[in-house]
Amino acid sequence: MTERLSVAVVGAGYWGPNLARNFSASPDWDLAVICDLDIARAQQVADRVGGVAVSASLDEVLADPSIDAVAVATPARTHHPIVMAALRAGKHVTVEKPLADERGRGAEMVETARASGLVLMADHTYCYTPAVLKIRELIAAGELGEILFVDSVRINLGLIQPDVDVFWDLAPHDLSIIDFVLPHGLDAETVAAHGADPLHTGKACVGYLTMPLSGGAIAHIHVNWLSPTKIRQMVIGGTKRTLVWDDLNPQQRLSVYDRGVDLAEQSKTTTSDARAAHISYRLGDTWSPALPEKEALSSMTAEFASAIREKRQARTDGASGLRVLSILEAARGSLEAAGAPYPVHTTHRSDNS
Known part of the structure; x- marks a missing residue:
């Protein structure tokens, strides 16, 4: 039997209870403590998962030598100090999106974890859903061919956040998925972002983000807090097939279309007219891959434990969180430049990502 690891959940607000429930149910973990400045809120979460200990002192939690890891579910502006304190205390860390509130702080977190031989994992939860794992598998197997475009929509009548705009609130999900699959x-080397604040909240509530990718592909992300309808959809087009992921359709989350445009060799004429190209339209079958029913956070906690035991980077490691931060910061720069393309501080993907 593999010895169970001990974890503390820091933050008992929106996401902390989900983490606590999954760590408590995991065969890999013992949930040791819920830590939150609001001790009554921490107690409510603890009671729901079997009455684990609670604490209002992060220092007290980090000083406990029996705790192997910390799961951080607090506002983005607090991630850097909490994660740095945990790493200095020798704890492995998983932290909810975004990794930090600015790239420089995220880079320091990643470097500290690397130098200390500790696992720093970005809790990019969507990357552990059966649908996204299947998308990654299909693309890796060449089922879609060379990727031509990614078009993602994440809109709803949502909560306007007090500390971040719609890009920093919603786009990390789509960016982390693109990075993963x-x-x-x-x-991307540049990002162009356009945002609007029609309610005069002081931050973008509607946003469009465009990124050229390698090989001539392009990615586009639409995020919106003001839509009366909720849409969670991503379309990934390739030279062979196109995949549509509709996260709100439990009966058919994934659809793969053998439909597209085939562009034959340019006509061997002297004209430079693009219409001289031979274009044909492919109308093939549509199929839907079978997906297992498994909660993403359950898979995330298992991956966190495996990365620690195997002394390797997690699938969604700190570097992946840093790449998402790099895009978000470039988007912020593009917004300030009235939508002009803005350079991205690149962070290369490791072989384990």
Whole structure:
């Protein structure tokens, strides 16, 4: 039997209870303590998962030598100090998106973990859903061919966040998925972002983000807090097939279309007219892969434990969180430049990502 690891959940607000429930149910973990400045809120979460200990002192939690790891579910502006304190205390860390509130702080977290031989994992939860794992598998197997475009929509009538705009709130999900499923990850060199604040909240509530990718592909992300309808959809087009992921359709989350445009060799004429190209339309079958029913956070906690035991980087490691941060910071720069393309501080993907 593999010895169970001990974890503390820091933050008992929106996401902390989900983490606590999954760590408590995991065969890999013992949930040791819920830590939150609001001790009553921490107690409510603890009671739901069997009455584990609670604490209002992060220092007290980090000083406990029996605790192997910390799961951070607090506002983004607090990630850097909490994670740095945990790493200095010798704890492995998983932290919810985004990794930090700015790239420089995220880079320091990643470097500290690397130098200390500790696992720093970005809790990019969608990357552990059966649908996204299947998308990654299909692309890796060449089922879609060379990727031509990614078009993602994440809109709803949502909560306007007090500390971040719609890009920093919603786009990390789509960015982390793109980084996870594409062979070269988030390799964009520039980002163009357009945002609007029609309610005069002081931050973008509607946003459009465009990134050229390697090989001539392009990715586009639409995020919106003001839509009366909720849409969670990603379309990934390739030279062989196109995949549509509809996260709100439990009966058919994934659809693979053998339909597209085939562009034959350019006509061997002297004209430069693009219409001289031979274009044909492919109308083949549509199929839907079978997906297992498994909660993403359950898979995330298992991956966190495996990475620690095997002394390797997690699938969604700190570097993947840093690549997402790099895109978000470039988007912020593009917004300030009225939508002009803005350079991305690149972070290369490791072989383990």
